[in-house]
Amino acid sequence: MSTHDVAIHEDTAKQIHGALVHFLGESGAVDALLIDRSGQLLAQGGTDRALDTVSLSALAAGAFSSTAAMARLLGEPEFTMLFHQGVKEHIHVTAVDEYAILLATFDGRTTVGMVRLFAKEASIAIGAVLASARQRPHRVNDLAGPLSMAPERAMFHERSA
Numbered sequence: 001m002s003t004h005d006v007a008i009h010e011d012t013a014k015q016i017h018g019a020l021v022h023f024l025g026e027s028g029a030v031d032a033l034l035i036d037r038s039g040q041l042l043a044q045g046g047t048d049r050a051l052d053t054v055s056l057s058a059l060a061a062g063a064f065s066s067t068a069a070m071a072r073l074l075g076e077p078e079f080t081m082l083f084h085q086g087v088k089e090h091i092h093v094t095a096v097d098e099y100a101i102l103l104a105t106f107d108g109r110t111t112v113g114m115v116r117l118f119a120k121e122a123s124i125a126i127g128a129v130l131a132s133a134r135q136r137p138h139r140v141n142d143l144a145g146p147l148s149m150a151p152e153r154a155m156f157h158e159r160s161a
Helices: 010-027 053-073 112-135
Strands: 002-007 031-036 041-046 081-085 090-095 100-106 155-160
Touching: 010 031, 010 041, 010 100, 010 112, 031 053, 041 053, 053 081, 053 090, 053 100, 081 112, 090 112, 100 112
Parallel strands: none
Antiparallel strands: 002 155, 031 041, 031 100, 081 090, 090 100
């Protein structure tokens, strides 16, 4: 497995944050997490509630990975969207690109259709931002810590098979 470092500059982090905020506003979702396919949280938007984002990210990536294996058994490259319905809260997970996924939590104030529609739009927007970031030259001093919503400190590792 090879690892690719991608420097997320301040403008890129702001674009990702803007896409997450726009998604939350349009969809009515409560939280949005950008996660790499290995389960590391890359960016977050939404409420300030106590949410175990580390565990949620890892579990969502695992579920997405196991679902991809099921898709291959059916001759599909992958299933690009997962939906988990709870009594009060629901989770929607969608592929952004081959390295990242977008997870949204939502409740009865919106519908899965709204979340699905705007998650697709957000995934396209975030995917374009990440693709552009991958094209930038890598410089060691660009890497300042894990990608957070603090745009001045942004980096993540992409893992590919």
